[in-house]
Amino acid sequence: MSVICAAIIFASLRCCDGNLRFASYYGDHMVLQKSPQRAVLWGYGTDGAQVTVSLSGPVPQKTSSAPMTEGIWQVTLDPVVAGGPYNVTAASQNSTVILTDVLFGDIWLCGGQSNMYFKTSQVFNASEELANATKYPHLRTFMAALKMSDTELTDLIQVKLPWSGPTSTALPGVVAEFSAVCWLFGRYMYDYLRYPIGLVESCWGGTPVEAWSSSGALQKCGLKQSEDSPKERNSVLWNAMIHPLLNMTIYGAIWYQGEANADYHQDKYNCSFPAMIDDWRKAFHQGSQEQTAHDFPFGFIQLDTYRINSTDDGFPDIRWHQTADVGFVPNPVMKKTFMAVTFDLPDKTSPYGTIHPRDKQDVAYRLTLGARAVAYDEEDVLFLGPFPKLIWSTETVINITYDQVVSVTPSKDIFEICCSVKRPNESKSQWAPAAIVNWDPTSIQLSATYCQPPDEVTAVRYAWRDWPCDFKACPVYSASRILPAPPFIVNKDPGEGNIWKSSN
Ligand SMILES: *[C@@H]1O[C@H](CO)[C@@H](O)[C@H](O)[C@H]1NC(C)=O
Ligand SMILES: *[C@@H]1O[C@H](CO)[C@@H](O)[C@H](O)[C@H]1NC(C)=O
Ligand SMILES: *[C@@H]1O[C@H](CO)[C@@H](O)[C@H](O)[C@H]1NC(C)=O
Ligand SMILES: *[C@@H]1O[C@H](CO)[C@@H](O)[C@H](O)[C@H]1NC(C)=O
Ligand SMILES: *[C@@H]1O[C@H](CO)[C@@H](O)[C@H](O)[C@H]1NC(C)=O
Ligand SMILES: *[C@@H]1O[C@H](CO)[C@@H](O)[C@H](O)[C@H]1NC(C)=O
Ligand SMILES: *[C@@H]1O[C@H](CO)[C@@H](O)[C@H](O)[C@H]1NC(C)=O
Numbered sequence: 325m326s327v328i329c330a331a332i333i334f335a336s337l338r339c340c341d342g343n344l345r346f347a348s349y350y351g352d353h354m355v356l357q358k359s360p361q362r363a364v365l366w367g368y369g370t371d372g373a374q375v376t377v378s379l380s381g382p383v384p385q386k387t388s389s390a391p392m393t394e395g396i397w398q399v400t401l402d403p404v405v406a407g408g409p410y411n412v413t414a415a416s417q418n419s420t421v422i423l424t425d426v427l428f429g430d431i432w433l434c435g436g437q438s439n440m441y442f443k444t445s446q447v448f449n450a451s452e453e454l455a456n457a458t459k460y461p462h463l464r465t466f467m468a469a470l471k472m473s474d475t476e477l478t479d480l481i482q483v484k485l486p487w488s489g490p491t492s493t494a495l496p497g498v499v500a501e502f503s504a505v506c507w508l509f510g511r512y513m514y515d516y517l518r519y520p521i522g523l524v525e526s527c528w529g530g531t532p533v534e535a536w537s538s539s540g541a542l543q544k545c546g547l548k549q550s551e552d553s554p555k556e557r558n559s560v561l562w563n564a565m566i567h568p569l570l571n572m573t574i575y576g577a578i579w580y581q582g583e584a585n586a587d588y589h590q591d592k593y594n595c596s597f598p599a600m601i602d603d604w605r606k607a608f609h610q611g612s613q614e615q616t617a618h619d620f621p622f623g624f625i626q627l628d629t630y631r632i633n634s635t636d637d638g639f640p641d642i643r644w645h646q647t648a649d650v651g652f653v654p655n656p657v658m659k660k661t662f663m664a665v666t667f668d669l670p671d672k673t674s675p676y677g678t679i680h681p682r683d684k685q686d687v688a689y690r691l692t693l694g695a696r697a698v699a700y701d702e703e704d705v706l707f708l709g710p711f712p713k714l715i716w717s718t719e720t721v722i723n724i725t726y727d728q729v730v731s732v733t734p735s736k737d738i739f740e741i742c743c744s745v746k747r748p749n750e751s752k753s754q755w756a757p758a759a760i761v762n763w764d765p766t767s768i769q770l771s772a773t774y775c776q777p778p779d780e781v782t783a784v785r786y787a788w789r790d791w792p793c794d795f796k797a798c799p800v801y802s803a804s805r806i807l808p809a810p811p812f813i814v815n816k817d818p819g820e821g822n823i824w825k826s827s828n
């Protein structure tokens with residue numbers, strides 16, 4: 325406990341007191357973005373002075389300098405290849421400030437709500453995960469404190485966990501408090517990349533996407549200021565916890581959020597989420613002197629489960645809206661994004677509530693498959709489970725052909741069909757279970773007999789429930805059984821005869 329308390333530092337942000345220093349999120353043991361991008365450094369000092377930044381470490385680097393404008397300086401380093409450690413010295417007039425043990429690698433920003441905030445000490449096998457943390461001296465963590473602001477800030481109000489050090493005995497204590505999904509994502513990525521990774525956690529439980537979005541992004545979706553609880557006030561976390569980070573060069577972002585929108589502006593999430601991603605990309609690109617890519621990779625976790633046997637559509641709707649109603653990513657609306665499908669990882673007995681499943685290892689691992697394919701261009705990495713590419717129907721069956729080999733367990737009710745005529749005894753919904761009657765390596769056939777002529781099937785959907793299956797026991801997986809088929813809903817196009825859908 326004392327380790328953690330000692331780790332909470334206050335960034336003193338009296339702007340322009342003239343003291344030379346770095347902005348709050350630059351510190352000893354940090355990771356700066358490696359080449360081909362250029363790292364951006366900034367801080368405070370005496371107006372009118374010139375600031376010179378020099379590096380000492382394994383590879384000689386050129387010195388960069390910049391003037392101080394309104395008490396703020398900013399330099400863009402020449403590209404530095406992955407590695408370290410470096411000391412980074414900023415000098416101005418007769419003062420110098422030094423960051424020691426700085427590594428160059430890739431920076432990933434980790435955002436969202438409580439499932440991103442969920443700590444490594446809370447996952448299954450937490451003690452092994454924490455013991456393993458010391459084996460990753462090139463994985464460094466930083467966490468912004470939870471703060472709100474009504475205006476866009478240039479620096480963080482407070483730092484929760486400063487950049488962690490490699491040999492520090494406090495490291496497992498720091499990782500214990502750090503986001504499990506972010507840490508595990510970094511760990512699996514390090515095993516793959518083998519160079520330093522900096523993880524920046526900036527998230528807050530129970531928060532809707534509106535809080536993390538700029539007013540411009542919200543306007544695109546017709547979202548107005550809400551009168552609800554403070555955390556739901558539009559843009560307050562964008563202002564205090566994201567905007568200050570724009571000046572740092574990053575490689576990409578991962579995001580675990582959406583639960584708080586399952587009953588809050590959920591019909592807009594197919595607009596608000598893609599709009600937030602586009603807006604963050606534009607803002608980080610501008611803020612970093614164009615060093616952060618204008619289309620930086622953005623990965624996210626499709627919602628897990630919350631309430632067993634629930635018929636509420638909130639979670640299924642958000643899962644669908646997380647893909648801009650396409651069902652998979654990347655897609656033309658959400659370019660360079662990747663997703664981990666996780667609705668098959670429920671946790672009935674989670675002491676943190678069923679909305680917080682403890683298996684974050686599978687969540688993070690699935691996400692790293694997408695990162696390898698989308699963020700690092702590795703070819704032939706399968707990162708999403710089977711998705712329909714062709715659907716056709718007769719009066720008695722619906723045939724779904726998938727884009728990959730499927731591993732199928734029969735189910736009577738995870739697929740559902742919608743009939744064109746509402747029956748008198750059906751008060752709520754025309755959706756009815758459609759049993760799997762047959763399958764082969766790449767297709768599944770469903771019974772459509774529930775809709776007897778002249779009634780016909782007008783739509784089919786898969787796993788459209790908050791909690792569709794038991795742990796890793798959904799009916800459709802990839803051949804290797806690592807990746808669950810994502811949920812989908814497809815309407816029959818009345819003009820297209822019996823062929824519903826003929827491409828991805
Ligand atoms: C960085 O500074 C520390 C402390 O002043 C010193 O011990 C270390 O040798 C320096 N490292 C490099 C690479 O210059
Ligand atoms: C820097 O030098 C000036 C004048 O030479 C002096 O007044 C000032 O106190 C010095 N500042 C520091 C931080 O040493
Ligand atoms: C810990 O590290 C060891 C060796 O690197 C590895 O075999 C083991 O699976 C890791 N444990 C966990 C829980 O990841
Ligand atoms: C978003 O979802 C809502 C509600 O389901 C729907 O009415 C709307 O057409 C969708 N918008 C887009 C852009 O897909
Ligand atoms: C950081 O980025 C913001 C947004 O682009 C910009 O307004 C601000 O001037 C930048 N800060 C510094 C210190 O350059
Ligand atoms: C959910 O439904 C199943 C099947 O009807 C039932 O066995 C189980 O007890 C229900 N669970 C809860 C928590 O309601
Ligand atoms: C926890 O560890 C056990 C034993 O090594 C392993 O079988 C299980 O998959 C691990 N759980 C998670 C979520 O990693």
Ligand SMILES: *[C@@H]1O[C@H](CO)[C@@H](O)[C@H](O)[C@H]1NC(C)=O
Nearest residue numbers: 723724762763764767768769
């Ligand atoms: C589904 O239709 C395709 C042709 O479109 C066929 O090759 C496949 O065998 C059918 N699947 C099943 C399970 O009958």
